[in-house]
Amino acid sequence: MALPELAPRRTFGGIVAVWVLAALIAIVVGVFAAPDWRAAWLGVGLGGCLIVAFATQLWSGRSQGFTERVAASILGAALVMGVISLGFGLAALVPG
Structure with a gap:
């Protein structure tokens, strides 16, 4: 039997x-x-975001909807x- 959570933590903030x-x-990455090498570093950054996302959702302590979050x-x-890399790509096309 599952007990309801009395005060569930907010998950949207994570x-x-x-x-x-x-x-x-x-x-x-776009500036430096x-x-x-921007595409490669963006992939590394997205991998870091994946680790942070797992850690953040594990820290919330809720198993319901973990995968969706x-x-x-x-x-x-x-x-x-x-979107940000698209902006840097378009900015690179503009002669300056």
Whole structure:
């Protein structure tokens, strides 16, 4: 018999925290990495976001919806990193 949680922790904050981390990683990679190495470093950054997403969701202590929360974290992180890298790619096309 499962007991209901008396005061469940909020889980959306952990998902958004991974998205913010992904944005920070993408900006740092876009600014400091050489254009030829940006894609490789973005992959490394996304791997780091995966580890942080697992750690964040394990820390919340809720087993219900664990897979969905981690998937939402990683999918959002990939989208955030993709949009930011698209911006850096378009900026590289503009002559300056």
